[in-house]
Amino acid sequence: MFSRAIVRRPAKSLVNGLTSANxxxxxxxxxxxxxxxxxxALIRCGLEVTILDALEDxxxxxxxxxxxxxxxxxxxxxxxxxxxxxxxxxFIKPALEKFYQQIEIIKSPGTxxxxxxxxxxxxxxxxxxxxxxxxxxxxxxALLKKHGLTGSIVNLKEFLHLKTGINYLxxxxxxxxxxxxxxxEFQQFNLTEIDTxxxxxxxxxxxxxxxxxxxxxxKTRQKIESLGYxxxxxxxxxxxxxxxxxxxxxxxx
Numbered sequence: 001m002f003s004r005a006i007v008r009r010p011a012k013s014l015v016n017g018l019t020s021a022n023x024x025x026x027x028x029x030x031x032x033x034x035x036x037x038x039x040x041a042l043i044r045c046g047l048e049v050t051i052l053d054a055l056e057d058x059x060x061x062x063x064x065x066x067x068x069x070x071x072x073x074x075x076x077x078x079x080x081x082x083x084x085x086x087x088x089x090x091f092i093k094p095a096l097e098k099f100y101q102q103i104e105i106i107k108s109p110g111t112x113x114x115x116x117x118x119x120x121x122x123x124x125x126x127x128x129x130x131x132x133x134x135x136x137x138x139x140x141x142a143l144l145k146k147h148g149l150t151g152s153i154v155n156l157k158e159f160l161h162l163k164t165g166i167n168y169l170x171x172x173x174x175x176x177x178x179x180x181x182x183x184x185e186f187q188q189f190n191l192t193e194i195d196t197x198x199x200x201x202x203x204x205x206x207x208x209x210x211x212x213x214x215x216x217x218x219k220t221r222q223k224i225e226s227l228g229y230x231x232x233x234x235x236x237x238x239x240x241x242x243x244x245x246x247x248x249x250x251x252x253x
Contacts, residue, residue, distance in 0.1 A: 001208050005042045006095055006251040008052040010035055010062040014242070017059040018082055020160070023241040031238040035062065038249055041232045045207040047252070052095055058088045062239070063248040066113040066131075067092045069124070069140070070253040073147040074102035076140065081111035081131035099253070104143045110136030115161035115248055120168050124151040125185065127162030154185060163247050165199065169206040173227050175220075177202040192223050203245030212246050 010031045017026070042049050055061040060082070067089040069076040075096045077089050096103055106112050116127035117140070124144055126137045134153070141151035158178045159165040166180040174189040177199045181191060194202040201217035204224060211224050215235040225231055236246060 002045075002047060002252045004050065004099065004253055005047045006050045006052065006064060006092075006253075007035070007039060007042070007249060008062050008064040009054040011054040011056045011059060013056050013059040014062060015059075017242040018084060019242045021241055021243050026238040026241045031062075034235050034238050035249070038234055038236065038246075041212055041234045042207070042250060042252075044232060045210050045212075047207065049250075050095065050098075052091075055088065055091055058085060058091075060085055060242065060244075061088050061091070063115070063242075063244045064092065065248045065251055066115050068096060068251055069112075069114045069117055070096075070100075070251050071119075071124075071144070071147065071149060072253075073149065074104055074143070075100040076104045076106065076143055078112040078114050078140075079106040079108060079110060079136060080113050081129075081133065081136075082113070085113075102147065104146075106136050106139050106143075109133070110139045112136035112140055113161065115163050118163055118166065118168055122149050124149065125154050125162065126151055127154045127156045127159075129156055129159070129161055131161065152185065154183065156180075160243050163203055164243075164245065165202050167202060167204055167206070167247065169204070169211060169224070169227065169229065170209075171227075175202050175204055175224070192227065194220055194223070200240060200245065203247055205246040207252060214240070214246060 113131040116132040118125045144151045177194040198217040201220035204213040211229040215233045
């Protein structure tokens with residue numbers, strides 16, 4: 001169960017963020033409205049939300065999940081693999097110091113974006129992607145081990161980040177799309193297949209027995225509801241234009 005979340009307001013520079021989505025540029029004003037709706041959804045899940053100021057020098061900084069991994073025992077500041085996000089991680093450390101005594105750092109040449117990390121109990125699956133390299137993943141696993149946790153590497157080819165295509169909903173339930181449906185490391189879970197035309201909704205987010213799911217994906221909503229979860233639909237269409245999903249927009253702990 002989570003009690004807190006950290007989010008960062010979208011910057012006006014958001015419109016120049018990284019993307020491969022071909023959905024057009026995001027509308028900044030609408031992104032602010034949607035971000036407020038996202039915060040309200042976190043509050044509905046029982047979280048106390050810390051809201052950080054926008055960082056105009058970093059267009060993608062509203063995707064705050066990528067710059068840190070928060071565990072029950074420590075916080076680990078990552079080292080983003082996208083050049084335009086270099087330096088963004090330095091701004092998260094002061095916020096984390098309010099909640100964590102143990103803060104670790106991923107160092108170059110290792111790169112990690114925490115969108116590539118999925119927590120299942122005390123184990124962390126770490127995807128190797130264009131943004132997370134082997135050095136960064138191995139550093140992350142060593143730091144997790146230092147604090148009594150475990151980690152393992154997952155190779156991926158189809159998705160930007162690990163959690164773009166697979167997410168754990170607790171109770172042994174996992175949403176999966178594409179290549180993750182057949183990976184051996186996930187076969188022990190109850191895999192719910194997310195259809196290709198709704199693959200974006202594979203990034204749905206379990207928080208305290210509720211599941212946040214993006215608005216506009218009815219087949220995925222029905223599948224999650226059939227697992228017995230209460231659904232909170234959140235409109236994040238402006239962030240979808242930047243390859244960003246529901247998990248990307250917060251740090252939960």
